[in-house]
Amino acid sequence: MTFDLTPEQDQLRDAVRALGRRYGHGYFVEKAKAGEHTTELWAEAGRLGYLGVNIPTEYGGGGGGITELAIVCEELAAAGCPLLLLVVSPAIAATVINRHGTEEQRKRHLPGLADGSQKIVFAITEPEAGSNFHRLGTVARRDGGDWVLNGRKCYISGVDEAGHVLVVARTEDSSTGKLKPALFLVPTDAAGLTRSKLDMEIVSPENQFLLYLDDVRVPADALLG
Template sequence: MDFDPTPQQQDLRDAVAKLGKRFGHEYFVRKAKAGEHSDELWQEAAKLGYLGVSVPEQYDGGGGGITELAIVCEELAAAGCPLLLLVVSPAIAATIVARHGTEAQRQSLLPGFAGGTLKVCFAITEPDAGSNFHRLTTVAKPFDGGYSLTGRKVYISGVDESDKIMVVARLEDERTGKLKPAIFVVPANAPGLTATKIDMEIVSPENQFQLYLDDVRVPAEALIGEDPEAGLAALFSGLNPERITVAAMACGTARYALERASTYTATRAVWGRPIGSHQGVAHPLAHAHIQVELARLMVAKAATLYDAGRDLEAGVAANMAKYAAAEAAALAVDTAIQSLGGNGMTTEYGVSTLLGAVRAGRIAPVSREMILNFVSQHLLGQEKSY
């Protein structure tokens, strides 16, 4: 058991942290409130090779794994400028293509992921099914030379920034006649595809959308992989990195909030001494810090298991990491705001602007309740509750 990063991983962490500090939380908030995207940060991260750290080297990537991508996600968030599309495009979409795409799909798509010139969003969630792939109503029907997709998706991140959309639909199994998950790469401007922005109370440069697919026709090569039977495995190969990188981002956000708060409480003097000298202020911050460090350990474990190809164990750890990190981030931001008093609610001090994002982190991409259901059923042997 080795808790030390490799020299390359430490260099990556230091370099990404340096980049994040060049932009910072003020840049992030300014972009969000202006209705703009953090394009400059994305382009700079691409130029420095950070977006493609987990893409195989033969496709112009860094040849690392989800461990390295999680480092990028965490350190940008720790600087106050997280990139949500890191989770969506490199973590989910690029991993699915790298693991399950055809060689033609890898050659066509992966260099764009690595260079940051291609953004692909991921559409699984539906109004009535959530992300329960057994209940998805978006259906793909074969026609001569391709597939027709019809259905509806909701809470899809970054549609307005993306060149393509990775759509999870249900395709009829030729052998059994049953509908099974399949993944298609659809141009964002495909005829029959309509996107409607959802107004959210979250400070973020990335937007959420509803998608309507009305007989959206794609060629046969839009289906990820050569085997329609492999759709479920491909889906999970993307969902576990999603949970891991979301957790890493939450840990980074928590670190940012606690750094802001601890700096403030160490220098804010009332009655002749810093407010951080009082246990009523210091202990909640210390407690939150401990929870964040515990969550970071689980993120590292989940990423290590995933990169080792131990998918079943990685899935369990990824869910736990996401749960722990979301709870720790919500605690850290709330504690930071309380520590700053009235200043905690101002834009200037840069912590209240995190409230919406960390609260959403307890819901998406999988809710804390569903993770608890998973743990109680599969790890503690309890009867299924739903």
Template sequence: MSFVESEERIALRKAVAEFAAKYGPEYFTGKARAGEKTTELWEEAGKLGYLGVAVPEEYGGGGGGIGDLAAVCEEMAAAGCPLLLMVVSPAICATVIARFGTDEQKSKWLPGFADGTVKMAFAITEPDAGSNAHKLKTHVRRDGDDWVLNGTKTYISGVDEVDAVLVVAIQETGPVLVIVPTDAEGFTWHEIDMDIVMPEKQFTLFFDDVRLPSDAVVGSPDQGLLQIFAGLNPERIMGASMGTGTARHAISKAVAYAQQRTVWDTPIGAHQGIAHPLAKIHVEVELARLMTQKAAALYDSGRDKQAGEAANMAKYAAGEAVAAAVDQAIQTHGGNGLTREFGLASMLAASRLSRIAPVSREMVLNFVAQNSLKLPRSY
């Protein structure tokens, strides 16, 4: 593994940063506050190939790895445009279908993932089952050539703007992943009223005898567990990338303010009480970025077990870094940090989300304690 990104990856970052800067935080936050979608941003990113960098070339993608897609996600967030559905649609759903889908499923879905014309949500969390996937109750059964799905999912992102949902369900032989079109009969959803400024909404989903065709289950029905882990590692890597990108955005705003805001004819950034906290967070963000790149490199090389450990660590480090970065950026701005003009207060709830989802920091520490340190389980 190289600690220096390839020239191609660096060029990709530069191009995405320049593209996202055309939209910027004013566009993104304005859309979120108005209850609108960032459709123009998503569509242009798709046409330019940024959403499909990790889709195989034979299906119209860039043929890269999750590290390339994570770089796109990070640079978008660093420009003030953190696209939550990037963590879900091209990272989880496209990856699972590319690795495990039938030839027909790949041909049907992957070209749309590649150019951004297809969006897919991912549904695993239930009211009584979050990190404990063994307690999932949403179930699917065979009925002739069809599948029939029943159950409930909650805190599922972006269902109102996707074509289908990749649902984790239980059948007699274990978990399976089922593709459910959003217009399927018996499938309804209810928006969760969130106090967070994001274009993507959160939903509770209800499946009431949803009848699906035989090809709704991804690949082989006996590979569900492998498929789940194939999707969760990219989810953590992408979540970490969005976190580090958002942290970079917050710190850049804080640094700019600390350079131009003067007290007694001295920029406030000259004072160690302002400079040292920002420097400390910059170090923490760079460490989180490095772990994220390691996790992506392990995943792209096929070392799923090692990638799982690194992806969890990257997610933890990025969550802590972005929460600290936004908090310190607000503190650096003083009262201005809470005004709409400076655009930091709206980032506060989203930065805390990085410590909760897609896996909480407590569950990451449980994972590290049990798997990395070989300590006994408490549950």
């Protein structure tokens, strides 16, 4: 096994390093102190194809993997611009949708994740359960052709920047009656989904939220996969 980068990966590292240096730590801190997001850097990284390096080419991505995305994360962080939502939207959401989503879900979401025009954040952590999905209290039940979600989530990053949140809930297994984990793509403007911003000690352009799901109704195709 070798951990040496390929020539293409070296070129990617050099290119992302140059982008990060054009913005720099001063830009990052200025945005954070002003309560603003790193919108310009995110948009340019998307236009250049860096946000979608791990997404298949048929959905507008670069066709690479998590190594390529790690390079993007590392070089922007080294330049003083650590983008937290890189770990959430392209790394978690895009990877899960690509591997486990339906073809319709891939076509609907992956191109926007690849070019940066769409962000999907991830909601698993809960006040009582932490990130232990065996103890999650957020539950989804069937109601006709829809799903109805109820629960609470905490320390969810970037909800104010995203169009959807990938919610980890539990559904009843009809064969055993036990609850099992499931993932739902929930629009951030869905009725019954409310959020409360958390005050954090760190200065960051990304915000953290408490999420409340009160009878949030989503269609059947919101269930991932």
